[in-house]
Amino acid sequence: MKKNPLLSDTMWKSTSEIIFSNAKKLRENPTQAEELMWLSLRNNQLEGCKFRRQHPLLNYVADFYCHQLKLVVEIDGEYHQTVEQKKLDKERTVTIEFQGLDIIRFTNDEVLTDINTVLNKIKKFIQLKLL
Known part of the structure; x- marks a missing residue:
């Protein structure tokens, strides 16, 4: 079976250097909500899962990403x-x-x-995903 060329198995999903640069800038200037979320997600605190913040993904920067779970968590402002x-x-x-x-x-x-x-909503997702 031929692999779909639009799919990527890497953690970054074929992201360009520009997106990596944007992600770095976003990590340096988090919103208050992102900072609060990061304090709860970093260092594998949530159900032992490793989350990354401002993670390059395709042409986007995901607010938070867990590669193990294939999960993107977005925090939307106004x-x-x-x-x-x-x-x-x-x-x-x-x-x-x-x-x-x-x-x-x-x-x-x-x-x-x-x-x-x-955090409880994310935990429920994690528990369902790991079943």
Whole structure:
């Protein structure tokens, strides 16, 4: 069976150097919600899973990524509520899911006001994935 040339098995899914550079800049300037989430995800704290922050992925930078689970966690700020950004986010989701990855999205507000509920939702996903 021929392999689909649009699929990539690497952790970075054929990402360009420009995206790697963008990811580095984003890591240097996290939002308050990203910083709070990172404090809970780093060092394999959540169910022993390794998450990376501002991870290059295709033509995008995922807020958080766990390669073991093939899981992208996105934290969306206010601008994600615009019609144009919703359309772009939908395209991004389709492209990422086509690579065999799952995406969980949260708003900045959810992370900042109820981080425990956010983490519990991720834990439930992890537990289902590892069954």
